Amino acid sequence: xxxxxxxxxxxxxxxxxxxxxxxxxxxxxxxxxxxxxxxxxxxxxxxxxxxxxxxxxxxxxxxxxxxxxxxxxxxxxxxxxxxxxxxxxxxxxxxxxxxxxxxxxxxxxxxxxxxxxxxxxxxxxxxxxxxxxxxxxxxxxxxxxxxxxxxxxxxxxxxxxxxxxxxxxxxxxxxxxxxxxxxxxxxxxxxxxxxxxxxxxxxxxxxxxxxxxxxxxxxxxxxxxxxxxxxxxxxxxxxxxxxxxxxxxxxxxxxxxxxxxxxxxxxxxxxxxxxxxxxxxxxxxxxxxxxxxxxxxxxxxxxxxxxxxxxxxxxxxxxxxxxxxxxxxxxxxxxxxxxxxxxxxxxxxxxxxxxxxxxxxxxxxxxxxxxxxxxxxxxxxxxxxxxxxxxxxxxxxxxxxxxxxxxxxxxxxxxxxxxxxxxxxxx
Numbered sequence: 001x002x003x004x005x006x007x008x009x010x011x012x013x014x015x016x017x018x019x020x021x022x023x024x025x026x027x028x029x030x031x032x033x034x035x036x037x038x039x040x041x042x043x044x045x046x047x048x049x050x051x052x053x054x055x056x057x058x059x060x061x062x063x064x065x066x067x068x069x070x071x072x073x074x075x076x077x078x079x080x081x082x083x084x085x086x087x088x089x090x091x092x093x094x095x096x097x098x099x100x101x102x103x104x105x106x107x108x109x110x111x112x113x114x115x116x117x118x119x120x121x122x123x124x125x126x127x128x129x130x131x132x133x134x135x136x137x138x139x140x141x142x143x144x145x146x147x148x149x150x151x152x153x154x155x156x157x158x159x160x161x162x163x164x165x166x167x168x169x170x171x172x173x174x175x176x177x178x179x180x181x182x183x184x185x186x187x188x189x190x191x192x193x194x195x196x197x198x199x200x201x202x203x204x205x206x207x208x209x210x211x212x213x214x215x216x217x218x219x220x221x222x223x224x225x226x227x228x229x230x231x232x233x234x235x236x237x238x239x240x241x242x243x244x245x246x247x248x249x250x251x252x253x254x255x256x257x258x259x260x261x262x263x264x265x266x267x268x269x270x271x272x273x274x275x276x277x278x279x280x281x282x283x284x285x286x287x288x289x290x291x292x293x294x295x296x297x298x299x300x301x302x303x304x305x306x307x308x309x310x311x312x313x314x315x316x317x318x319x320x321x322x323x324x325x326x327x328x329x330x331x332x333x334x335x336x337x338x339x340x341x342x343x344x345x346x347x348x349x350x351x352x353x354x355x356x357x358x359x360x361x362x363x364x365x366x367x368x369x370x371x372x373x374x375x376x377x378x379x380x381x382x383x384x385x386x387x388x389x390x391x392x393x394x395x396x397x398x399x400x401x402x403x404x405x406x407x408x409x410x411x412x413x414x415x416x417x418x419x420x421x422x423x424x425x426x427x
Contacts, residue, residue: 008404012036013320021324022306028171031312032295036320038327038352041359043303044296044314045352049360052296056313058170060162063187064194070256072264072294076361083257086249087365090229091261094368098224099139103373106134111380115426118418121390124277125413128377129270135373136265140258141201142225152197156262158190163263164405198255205231226261230254264366267407272374273381278414279334281387282395293318293358318355319408327353384426385418 012034015023021037035041044052053076057065061073068074071083094100110131114122137149167183169176205227233249295313308314323331329338338344345351348367349359357364364370381387389395401411420426 009317009319009408012315012317013323016317016320022304024306024308024312028168029173030171031309033308033312033314034317034320035314036317037324038321040304041316041321041352041355044316045349045355045359048298048301048303051298051301052314053361054297055294055362056297056311058163059167059176060165060183060187064159064162064191065256065259066191066252068256069250069252070260071365072260083253084365086230086233087257087260090233091226091257092366092369096229098142099226099369100372102135102138103369103376106131106138107373107377107380109134110377111384112427114381114385114418118385118420121415121417123413123415124381125270125274125410125415128273129266131377132266132270132273132373136262138225139265140226140261142228148197148201155190155193155197156259156266158186159194159259160263160267160406162187162190194255194259198258199251201227202231202251202254226258227254230257261366263406264364265370267409269370269373271407271409273377274410274414276374276378277381277387277416278398278400278410280382281389281414281416282334282398282400293355293362296362316355316358321353321355324353384421386421387416387418390415390417 012023013036015025016034016036021035021040023034023036025032025034035044055073057068057073062068065073071080071087074080074083090096092099110127113127133149133153137152141148165183167176167180168178169180169183209228209231230249231254293316295315297311297313298308300310301308321327325331339346345354347354347356349355349357349363352359357367357370389398398414399410399412402408403411
């Protein structure tokens, strides 16, 4: 228990220097295996992807995802394949133009906001988090529910805290009573808040669809959003008499999938944009932080000659892998030009030295949309403005520490002063 403080991406990387790229620990009754090199990651994510295709869920995750009704934590099988198919074909598809249009329009709005603050300090971390919130919220709920954004963000912030909270019952079940009662009250309050919020939105979308079908005189055409897409898929399944199609989408599935999209689309993209801007402003930068991907578990197996116990939580430490000296030259130097070299690894999941989106069955289905938002935002910020650090701060004085969490965000948000870079007006 004295090592709990080390069970993060940095602490596990230090342990890997002593014990190697495959490190087994036992926390209470839970076996944990940290993977810290590309070769070990390849064996887990490619050679034995079928073995490690499931993800363990804590007490909090199981409860808040409606008993794994989502895609991220559903066990691998027919249900999970159906959930992923929905995300790939309905939510993140390039054919769904509204999601991609929302990225362009919200970034244009961001640039206008920064343009009005030229010459004054701008909290980049705060504004890009607002950007990704707007994009994701709009893609999920459309324009018909914008007035509830503040409430929903608070609900998601509480979910994030509960997902990452240490609960001794997850590791030593018979000690779960120590703070279990209050913890379960928080879980119930959080899920109750989400139920009330999204139930109203689902009802609004049902009414919208009914009005569209009836073609009432007062009906105003509104663009479809993610909830519309999910409701349509649910209707299609529900109307089938084919017994072979046993999976249907319930309200709980819709709520859990929306939660996946919110967590995957807000903090991760915002954090990546802020880290990129911070690195570009430094003289002697180091790469941004990536937390371990969610852990996987499976039956007894052998990896590189070592037995992995059944149900062990196998964590792929992307942070350590990206700094592995055996895989990278000058791993602690921010050097984007390295990716211009012939044979440089890409991030699509086949080169295990660089896996920000994971690999194998559980790789991120929203990779293309996330990349589009991040790249377009950074390009606009750098093309439209010059940026200076405030109060005479030198580039090497920028705080580059991170906080452990779902996205390893910056410990101190980046603040900089924009000035016009172009000789003609932006708007």
